[in-house]
Amino acid sequence: MSQNAKNYYLPSPSLWPLIASIALFLMASGFAMFLNKIEPGQYVLITGFLVLAYLMYGWFSEVIRESIAGFFNKQVDRSFRWGMGWFIFSEVMFFFGFFGALFYARNVSVPWIADAQLLWPGFVATWPTAGPGIELTGTMGAWGLPAINTLILLTSGATLTWAHWGLMKNNRQQLTIGLVLTVLLGAAFLFLQAHEYAEAAFTIKTGIYGTTFYMLTGFHGLHVTMGAIMLAFILLRVIKGHFDAKNHFAFEAVAWYWHFVDVVWLFLFIFVYWL
Amino acid sequence: MSTTTATHHDEHHGHPTGIMRWVASTNHKDIGTMYLWFSFTMFLFAGAMAMGIRAELFQPGLQFVDPHTFNQLTTLHGLIMIFGAIMPAFVGFANWQVPMMIGAPDMAFPRLNNMSFWLLIPAAILLISSIFVPGGAVAGGWTMYPPLAIQGGLSMDMSILALHILGISSIVGSINIITTIFNMRAPGMTLMKMPMFVWTWLITAYLLIAAMPVLAGALTMLITDRHFGTTFFDAAGGGDPVLFQHVFWFFGHPEVYIMILPAFGILSTIIPTFARKPLFGYASMVYATTAIAVLSFVVWAHHMFTTGMPVAGQLFFMYSTMLISVPTGVKVFNWVATMWKGSMTFETPMLFSIAVVFLFTIGGFSGLVLAILPVDIQLQDTYYVVAHFHYVLFSGAAMAIMGGVYYWLPKWTGHMYDETLGKWHFWLTTIAFNVTFFPMHFTGLAGMPRRIPDYSLQFTEFNMISSLGAFVLGLSQLLFLYVVIKCIRGGAKAKDKAWEGAEGLEWTVASPAPFHTFETPPTVK
Numbered sequence: 001m002s003q004n005a006k007n008y009y010l011p012s013p014s015l016w017p018l019i020a021s022i023a024l025f026l027m028a029s030g031f032a033m034f035l036n037k038i039e040p041g042q043y044v045l046i047t048g049f050l051v052l053a054y055l056m057y058g059w060f061s062e063v064i065r066e067s068i069a070g071f072f073n074k075q076v077d078r079s080f081r082w083g084m085g086w087f088i089f090s091e092v093m094f095f096f097g098f099f100g101a102l103f104y105a106r107n108v109s110v111p112w113i114a115d116a117q118l119l120w121p122g123f124v125a126t127w128p129t130a131g132p133g134i135e136l137t138g139t140m141g142a143w144g145l146p147a148i149n150t151l152i153l154l155t156s157g158a159t160l161t162w163a164h165w166g167l168m169k170n171n172r173q174q175l176t177i178g179l180v181l182t183v184l185l186g187a188a189f190l191f192l193q194a195h196e197y198a199e200a201a202f203t204i205k206t207g208i209y210g211t212t213f214y215m216l217t218g219f220h221g222l223h224v225t226m227g228a229i230m231l232a233f234i235l236l237r238v239i240k241g242h243f244d245a246k247n248h249f250a251f252e253a254v255a256w257y258w259h260f261v262d263v264v265w266l267f268l269f270i271f272v273y274w275l
Numbered sequence: 276m277s278t279t280t281a282t283h284h285d286e287h288h289g290h291p292t293g294i295m296r297w298v299a300s301t302n303h304k305d306i307g308t309m310y311l312w313f314s315f316t317m318f319l320f321a322g323a324m325a326m327g328i329r330a331e332l333f334q335p336g337l338q339f340v341d342p343h344t345f346n347q348l349t350t351l352h353g354l355i356m357i358f359g360a361i362m363p364a365f366v367g368f369a370n371w372q373v374p375m376m377i378g379a380p381d382m383a384f385p386r387l388n389n390m391s392f393w394l395l396i397p398a399a400i401l402l403i404s405s406i407f408v409p410g411g412a413v414a415g416g417w418t419m420y421p422p423l424a425i426q427g428g429l430s431m432d433m434s435i436l437a438l439h440i441l442g443i444s445s446i447v448g449s450i451n452i453i454t455t456i457f458n459m460r461a462p463g464m465t466l467m468k469m470p471m472f473v474w475t476w477l478i479t480a481y482l483l484i485a486a487m488p489v490l491a492g493a494l495t496m497l498i499t500d501r502h503f504g505t506t507f508f509d510a511a512g513g514g515d516p517v518l519f520q521h522v523f524w525f526f527g528h529p530e531v532y533i534m535i536l537p538a539f540g541i542l543s544t545i546i547p548t549f550a551r552k553p554l555f556g557y558a559s560m561v562y563a564t565t566a567i568a569v570l571s572f573v574v575w576a577h578h579m580f581t582t583g584m585p586v587a588g589q590l591f592f593m594y595s596t597m598l599i600s601v602p603t604g605v606k607v608f609n610w611v612a613t614m615w616k617g618s619m620t621f622e623t624p625m626l627f628s629i630a631v632v633f634l635f636t637i638g639g640f641s642g643l644v645l646a647i648l649p650v651d652i653q654l655q656d657t658y659y660v661v662a663h664f665h666y667v668l669f670s671g672a673a674m675a676i677m678g679g680v681y682y683w684l685p686k687w688t689g690h691m692y693d694e695t696l697g698k699w700h701f702w703l704t705t706i707a708f709n710v711t712f713f714p715m716h717f718t719g720l721a722g723m724p725r726r727i728p729d730y731s732l733q734f735t736e737f738n739m740i741s742s743l744g745a746f747v748l749g750l751s752q753l754l755f756l757y758v759v760i761k762c763i764r765g766g767a768k769a770k771d772k773a774w775e776g777a778e779g780l781e782w783t784v785a786s787p788a789p790f791h792t793f794e795t796p797p798t799v800k
Contacts (some may be wrong), residue, residue: 010381010791013291013299017390024443025397028436032401035502036429059386075458079383082454090446090488097492097522101507109515119510131506131513205504208513215496215505 009076011066016059023051060233064250068242077249084253088260091223095264098219102212102271110208130207138201140213142273145196149189150269153224156185157262160231160255170245172238179235182258186228193221216272223261230254298393301385304788306392307370308687310363311680313395315756317359318673320403322749324352329711329745331728332738345728346414347406353417354434357534358441359399361668364676365537366391366448369476371687373452375781375788376470378461378797383454387447394444401437405430416726418523419494421508421516425501432501435494442487442494449480449487456480461780463799467561470779471554474561475540478568482529482536485572490526493519517582524575532571534668535635536564538675539606542628544779545682546610549625550617551776556609563602563609570599580651589648596646600639607636622774623697627678630705631671638666641716656726659719665712674704677755684762685769689787692762700758703751710744 026048033041066072072080106127113132114125120132130136140146163178165171197214204214234254237243243251291299300306327348331339340348370388374381382388406412413434415423424431456477460469469477496519499505506512508519547554554560576584576592584592610632619625641663645651654660677700684692714737719725723734730738769786780799784792 010794011301011385013295013301014386014389015299017386017393018298020390021393021397024394024440025400028397028401028440029433032429032432032436035432035498038429079454079458082458083384083450086450086453086484087446090450090484092488093485094488094492097489097525098496100489100522100525101492101496101518104515104518104521105507105513109510109518110513112515113510113513129513131509131511133511134506134513203504204499205506207506211499211505211507211512211514215499 009071009073014059014062016055016062019051019055019058023048023055026051064237064242067247067250080249080253084256088256091260095216095219095267098212098216099267099271102216105208105212128209130202130209134205134207136202136209137206139209140196140200140202140273142269145192146269146273149192149196150265152185152189152192153262153265156182156189157259159185160258164251164255167243167248167251168245176235176238179231179238183228183231183235186224186231186258190221190224190228193217193224213272216268220261220264220268223264227254227258227261230257300389301381302790303370303374303381303385303388304687304790306388307367307372309392310367310370310395313392313399314360314364314367314676315759317355317363317399319752319756321352321355321360322752324348324355325745326749328352329742332730333742334739335730335732335735337729340728342728343411343414346416346726347412349726350413350415350417351402351406354402354413354438356668357417357530358438359395359402361534361672361676362441362445363395365476365479365534365672368472368537368541368676368679368683369448369452371683372781373455373473373476374459375784375792376473376779377456377459377464378780378793378799379455379459380791380794382451383459384451388451391444391448391451394440394447398437398440398444401433401440405433405437408433418520418527419497420523421497421500421519424497424519425508432498435498438494439491442491445483445487449483452476452480453484461793461796461799467558468799470540471543471557471560472537472540475536475543475564478564479533479536482533482568482571486526486529486533489522490530493522493526496522517579520579520582521576524578525572527578528575529568529571531667532567534672536567538631538635538672539564541675541679541682542610542631543606545624545628545678546613546632547778548682548774548776549622549628550614550619552613552617553778554609555612555615556605559605560609563605566602567599570595570602574599577646577651580648581655593646593648597643600643603639607632607639622681623692623694623701624678624682626698626701626705627674627681630701631675631678634666634670634674634705634708638663638671641666654719656724657719658715658723658725661725662712662715662719665708665715669712670705670708674708677701677704680759682774683781684759685773686781686786686788688763688766689769689785690762690766691769691773692758692766696754696758696761700751700754703747703754707744707748707751711741711748712744714738714740 026044028048030041030044030046030048033039034045035041110127110129110131111125113120114123117123123132128136128139159178159181163175163182166174166178202210202213204210231254234251237250297305297309300309327340328345331337331345370382373379408429410428410430412430413419413427415427419431419434456469456473496505496507500508506514508514508516510516543554543560574592574596576588577596580589580592614629621629641659645654645660645663681692681697684690718734718737721734723730771784771786772782773786774782780793780797781788783797
């Protein structure tokens with residue numbers, strides 16, 4: 001609560017929300033056209049992405065300028081914390097939906113299809129499976145690349161925390177090195193993940209196994225990509241001399257996000273690759 | 276609840292003017308106003324679609340629209356009423372009232388707040404323009420079940436992406452509301468002193484933040500099944516169309532409470548005012564709201580009793596559904612107990628509230644009937660279901676919104692609305708609503724299926740009655756529009772405390788509420 005705040009901070013009118021709405025309109029309508037092979041869908045979609053990139057650059061720059069100018073008091077800082085925390089919770093729920101689909105397929109729909117011998121006689125419920133109508137052309141084991149990737153992501157969590165320690169005791173060198181290592185580990189993870197996709201003997205069309213594998217790991221990979229981009233921007237800001245030992249919520253927010261992505265990976269490793 | 280002393284300052288920057296005041300707004304009141312007008316526009320639009328549905332159903336046979344158009348009308352009516360009318364209306368209330376009620380100057384994230392609103396516009400454009408694309412709008416029902424949703428054309432993709440955008444808007448909006456309530460309360464405004472409307476919105480925001488991402492997941496699965504060859508909903512690939520129903524209703528049932536909990540909050544504000552008694556059982560009201568929210572996540576499959584679930588699952592969802600009537604009953608009891616021996620007056624907001632308590636309870640009871648597994652198997656997809664959810668959504672949510680509008684119009688506009696016309700609107704709405712929807716219980720029990728443009732001859736009389744009621748109900752809402760516009764343009768000057776029995780911080784500021792309220796926090800005792 002706000003006992004220590006004499007005055008609240010109120011931002012002045014801003015056009016960024018409208019630009020966000022335009023960006024999403026272009027992206028959604030462009031994507032809908034693109035999916036249905038209507039010209040010039042892909043260009044509308046790309047324009048939307050560009051507007052979105054401009055929006056994020058512009059809006060975040062403005063917030064950073066406000067932060068550096070010292071407009072944000074403790075209350076605003078707390079608001080950012082609440083906001084980021086519940087945003088991550090909403091992401092958790094998004095993954096929860098897809099994990100739910102995976103568990104449903106493994107424990108309900110595949111056994112039920114096998115039970116209904118009338119439709120597909122001879123189909124036996126196993127996991128992995130591509131279902132009775134699609135051939136399972138391959139699977140992905142847990143102890144090759146995925147295990148190495150697990151190690152990489154866990155290490156990146158540790159280097160990020162090490163960087164945070166550096167920031168808190170004003171050791172800029174430790175901070176920079178830790179961040180660089182984290183970004184590199186994130187990039188290595190993505191590279192190996194892309195390699196794994198390229199080498200895989202099955203695709204997203206390989207029945208329910210391919211579906212759940214690529215959707216879950218794909219959305220996770222997308223989140224790692226976003227997290228790595230955010231970390232890279234934090235690194236740039238560190239190099240520009242932003243943040244001090246007390247005032248660095250942007251760093252923490254991205255760190256929270258990175259750890260969240262880590263935890264999601266652990267569940268992926270267990271339920272998608274291993275068991 | 277709390278007694279308050281407020282100091283409010285209205286110094287520096289006044290109104291930005293012209294169109295920039297609205298598109299670039301960072302003011303919770305202006306954004307709330309935009310939400311409410313957006314909602315009203317969508318309400319009239321989707322209401323007009325309902326008029327089309329009722330015109331077609333006035334007599335058996337096909338008169339005005341072909342079956343495909345009829346399916347589009349029912350589908351879009353549902354989607355737009357839920358996502359375009361009811362949810363934005365409640366967010367409009369939250370924007371106007373939550374900061375004023377907790378003594379905050381604005382929402383925690385004013386710019387994100389405006390983004391939440393402006394995201395509604397592209398979503399509405401996508402949804403409505405999908406009527407004009409080849410193949411027409413989505414026609415498989417607002418729940419978008421596969422395999423129909425997999426087979427639909429361009430409009431299906433447009434609607435899915437529109438719902439994605441609405442989901443982003445809702446998630447950002449609810450993060451904003453949660454943060455505002457936890458971090459912006461005036462000193463002394465402890466959680467258990469918060470007005471009940473703030474409590475219900477806090478819980479609603481949590482429902483949104485937990486449910487909307489799951490909807491996003493379901494919509495994403497639809498898109499990838501449609502275009503990228505995944506087999507979530509295809510049995511030949513090991514998937515299952517029923518999986519969509521599980522994921523959808525995991526979102527869909529909390530969604531039902533997202534649309535009713537803020538209505539409960541409005542009732543809990545209006546009834547004490549006109550009964551001139553504090554809300555009976557404040558703490559139990561808070562706990563009941565929380566209990567409803569928690570339970571709402573474990574009842575979803577009662578929408579799916581006929582999908583071939585194992586009996587154990589059916590029984591679990593039957594009992595958990597019935598359990599929800601306990602906290603809901605607590606609320607109804609508390610409202611009645613609040614009125615008990617109160618010195619009551621019956622202005623329009625109070626009339627709406629009493630009608631909601633009565634009619635929502637009917638809807639709650641028909642919900643209990645539908646929760647009974649063997650009965651539901653008989654009634655699934657009949658007009659009984661249509662009657663049930665219009666009793667909770669129209670005479671629950673929509674009429675609570677109307678009551679709330681009348682209640683706070685004096686604070687929003689600075690003028691009293693026309694009481695006579697307000698009462699006319701109330702009686703026309705309430706009577707026409709019951710004429711429209713009560714007969715549907717009978718046609719449903721007799722087996723008339725929903726979402727079908729034609730029907731068997733024996734249902735004719737009841738359908739004629741329903742249609743006549745619906746036309747009166749539709750026209751009465753134009754009266755509502757007139758009353759609101761008349762109130763904005765003039766009328767008796769509203770006092771700061773427009774209602775004699777009103778409690779709360781919003782009544783300590785001027786009417787109309789100044790552009791900025793509580794720039795320095797008031798003290799709540």
